[in-house]
Structures are given as C-alpha cells and as structure tokens.
Amino acid sequence: MKTTGDQQLVKRINRSVLLRLLRAQPGLSRARLATESGLTKSTVSLLVRELLDDGWLTEAGETVNEGLGRPSTPLRIHEGRRALIGVEIAVQVVRVVCVTLQGEILHSEEQPLASTTPARACQQTARMVATAYQGITALGLQLVGVGACTPGAIDHDTGKVLFAPNLGWRQLDLLSLLTRALAEVGLPPVPVQLQNDADAGALGEYEFADGEGEDPLIFVSCDVGVGAGIVSNDRLFSGAQGMAGEIGHTIMQIDGPLCSCGRKGCAEAFIGLRALSGQNGAAVDLSRSGHYLGVLLQNLWTTFNPRAIVVGGKSCDHHPEFLQSAIDTVAQYAASAGMPPPSVRTARYGQLASAVGAAALTLHEYLRPMHPNSEARRARAGQTAPPP
Incomplete structure (x- = not known):
C-alpha cells in the first residue's frame, strides 16, 4: 500500500x-x-x-x-517569482516568449526560421530560449518550464512529430532534439514539452482567460497550414494519435486543388496562406476564401458546440476582410437554422498566440496532477517530481 x-x-x-x-x-x-x-x-x-x-x-x-x-x-x-517560456517553430519563423503565471508577456522575439533541418531548427530555437532565460533571471524570476509547439500531428506519448508536411517532418523525435539543444546552451533542467501549434493556441486562450476559462473552446490557426485546437472538459482533446483538429486536411471539395499533404481539395488548399497569397497559381478571391473558412467554422460549431471559437494566424492578420467574410458566413448559417451564432473572435495574443499557449503547457499540467499524460511527460523529461 x-x-x-x-x-x-x-x-x-x-x-x-x-x-x-x-x-x-x-x-x-x-x-x-x-x-x-x-x-x-x-x-x-x-x-x-x-x-x-x-x-x-x-x-x-x-x-x-x-x-x-x-x-x-x-x-x-505571486507573479514576481516564476515565469514560463514558450516556443513556436513555425514554417517560416521561430517565436519565443516569456510570460508570467497569469499570461503577461515579459519578452518576445521572432526570427526567420534559418533551416527546416531538425537539428539546425532546434539549435536556433535553443539560442533564442537562452537569451530569453537570461532576461528572466535578470528579473529574479525562476523558470518553471519550456513549452514548444509546431504545426502537424504530435504523438503525446512519445513526443514525436508524426506528420508535419509543411516542414517536411515525419516520425521525428523533435522533443529529444530540442531538449538536447537546450541543455547544450546551458538551460537548467526544467520540464520541456511539445504540442501542436493550434492545440497550444487553444491552451493559451483557455489558461490565460479573464476569470473562468471558456469550455469547450476551439482555436483555429490560419497560417501556411490550417489546424484547430480543442479544449473540452478542462483538457486538450488530441485524439488517439494526436491527430484531432487537423482540419486543414479535411476535404472541402472532391478533386479540388492539390494540398501540401498530397491529397486534393483540403481546406488548406483554399484558406492556407499560400492560397490567399496566390502562390498556388489560382486567382485570389478573399470573400470566397472567407466563405470556405466560414463553412469550416460552422462545421466545428455543429460538431463540438463550443462556447467560443478563436481564430488566429497570419491569414487573419494580413487579410481582415477574409475573417469578416467567415464570421458573416457563420451568422448566415445560424440564421438559417434559427439559432444564435457562436462567439467567434480573434486571438488575444495575435501572432504570438501559439507561443504563449506553448508557455502555458507546463502550468496547465502542473495544475492538473491527475492528467493522464502528466506522469509520462515528466518521465520523458527525466523528472521524478513536478516543477517547484
């Protein structure tokens, strides 16, 4: 006993x-x-x-x-005692933030991603984290942990990136590579965790909400790739293999435009940043693209019945009319059904949403010691106890 x-x-x-x-x-x-x-x-x-x-x-x-x-x-x-570091390794950039336990941003940095070669990407990230760590130690703050996120499907049991087509990564043990790179730049042993970027965005919106978090909550990331993070019953819903929320690869048109994943007609091929920038060779109609996003949001609404849908990413920041068209489309579907539309809003932290959400990873699990993944993740990080 x-x-x-x-x-x-x-x-x-x-x-x-x-x-x-x-x-x-x-x-x-x-x-x-x-x-x-x-x-x-x-x-x-x-x-x-x-x-x-x-x-x-x-x-x-x-x-x-x-x-x-x-x-x-x-x-x-006590916000003046501890801090969290969050990392987003995106398709084109690396973002690093430091935040307080209540989500106040203390430091942020963004650099172009120098290489998609996994080792080089982790080394670049580690150097940026080391700079951030020096900043928080100068403020007398103790680092609780480092959370990282990247686009694609993440296996939470192994810390591997299963599928990240826009980065060319498959079956990649990114967590081990990043942990090693952080040790090499002198970061002290703290929990290091990995999450999908949209899942991290959802977690940041949920953990750092004013008052009680909105539950269920869906975060939709519209960037080079398109994904969704889902918080339900006070935890992330990631599916059996970390594939839940890969809405960018749901089919919106049979035999439609070619997607980066190799399939045709995926949502990403219609509303990803490449499509909105005309890089796929097709003419750009932002109103029509926004309609496609609205269809996607309405399908998420009817599937999960969330209290809030939060939309973020470069596509929305660069093309506000694109997001407005999506919101109007959701409202039209709601009116047709005789129902009030769901709450649809932009991300609280803008383009830093996923990095801030990654910072929330360690705190989220520390505050939920019965979470089924908590012990496994601490074991992978070589810890026998939760962060101090």
Whole structure:
C-alpha cells in the first residue's frame, strides 16, 4: 500500500485546486478558499502556508471584512517569482516568449526560421530560449518550464512529430532534439514539452482567460497550414494519435486543388496562406476564401458546440476582410437554422498566440496532477517530481 505516495498525490491535487481558484478569482481569502474548494479550513491554512513559503502565493497588504470574525487577508498568485517560456517553430519563423503565471508577456522575439533541418531548427530555437532565460533571471524570476509547439500531428506519448508536411517532418523525435539543444546552451533542467501549434493556441486562450476559462473552446490557426485546437472538459482533446483538429486536411471539395499533404481539395488548399497569397497559381478571391473558412467554422460549431471559437494566424492578420467574410458566413448559417451564432473572435495574443499557449503547457499540467499524460511527460523529461 503506497500510503506516502497517495498522501503526496492528494496534497498535490489540493494545492492545484487552490492555485486554480486563485488564478480564476484573485483575492480570495483562506475562508473563501475553504468554502469554494470544499476543503477544511485547517487543510487550507496548511496548504496556503506551504504555497506562501514556496513562493506560489503572496498576501495582499490590505484586509477585508467577510462578516463576523477577524478581517481576512486576500491571497494572489505571486507573479514576481516564476515565469514560463514558450516556443513556436513555425514554417517560416521561430517565436519565443516569456510570460508570467497569469499570461503577461515579459519578452518576445521572432526570427526567420534559418533551416527546416531538425537539428539546425532546434539549435536556433535553443539560442533564442537562452537569451530569453537570461532576461528572466535578470528579473529574479525562476523558470518553471519550456513549452514548444509546431504545426502537424504530435504523438503525446512519445513526443514525436508524426506528420508535419509543411516542414517536411515525419516520425521525428523533435522533443529529444530540442531538449538536447537546450541543455547544450546551458538551460537548467526544467520540464520541456511539445504540442501542436493550434492545440497550444487553444491552451493559451483557455489558461490565460479573464476569470473562468471558456469550455469547450476551439482555436483555429490560419497560417501556411490550417489546424484547430480543442479544449473540452478542462483538457486538450488530441485524439488517439494526436491527430484531432487537423482540419486543414479535411476535404472541402472532391478533386479540388492539390494540398501540401498530397491529397486534393483540403481546406488548406483554399484558406492556407499560400492560397490567399496566390502562390498556388489560382486567382485570389478573399470573400470566397472567407466563405470556405466560414463553412469550416460552422462545421466545428455543429460538431463540438463550443462556447467560443478563436481564430488566429497570419491569414487573419494580413487579410481582415477574409475573417469578416467567415464570421458573416457563420451568422448566415445560424440564421438559417434559427439559432444564435457562436462567439467567434480573434486571438488575444495575435501572432504570438501559439507561443504563449506553448508557455502555458507546463502550468496547465502542473495544475492538473491527475492528467493522464502528466506522469509520462515528466518521465520523458527525466523528472521524478513536478516543477517547484
């Protein structure tokens, strides 16, 4: 009987409950935390003391009256203690960001991707991460972990890129390559995790939302490639092999234009950045392309019934009329069905959405110790315990 292990897991779960409550509702007192969490006041008091000592929480200077008894002290996440680093290795660029535990951007850098050769791409990324790490250490912040994302299907059990046609990567152990490159530039041993770019974008929108996160939430990335990240029931929905959300390769027209994946008629061939820029040789009609995106969004709406659909990527930033046409198309379908349209909005962090979401990976799993992938990912990273 693993009594000690079970007690440690229960403690981690209870700590995560309190941290998640305070991220959603900053300023709760110990008494309110006990009420909201269902934990006893003595348990909350002990856990809060630990979290204060560990630097996860800070006490506000003022006190508030909550009825009878002594005034209560508001508690908040200590944003001046820890930071997260996020990386996006995209088809044309590499982006690196540093963010606080609440999603405030402290640092960002973008460079053209020097090479799609995996080792060189990881070395370039590692150098950018090293620069970012120097910045946060100069601010006196402790690095919690590094999250990375890239377009394509990611096998979360192995950390491999199964299929990234726009980068020419198949069955690539990118996580191992990146972890090695980060060690070579002197980064301290911290969790390093890999995710699909659209999944990361969804996670950033969800984790760093104001108040309670929108659930279900779908993030649609319209860049060189097209993909969707889906948050449902407080976790990413990635499918059996990490292929969920590969909407760029859903067929929108039988025997349509050739796609980078080798099939014909994929959504990417109609609404990917190459198509919108006329690189595929076809005439560009942004209104019609936006209609195709609208059809895709309406299909996601009727399939998942999300609270929000967030759309980001270069295609939307460079062609706002393209996105507006898509929103109008969704509204027309909703009107035809006699239903209110879903909430469709642009990404909170713009083109940094996926990099910021990658930064949220470590925090997301730390706050969910019962997540089925958490232990496996820590084992791959050589960790026996969660990040401090």
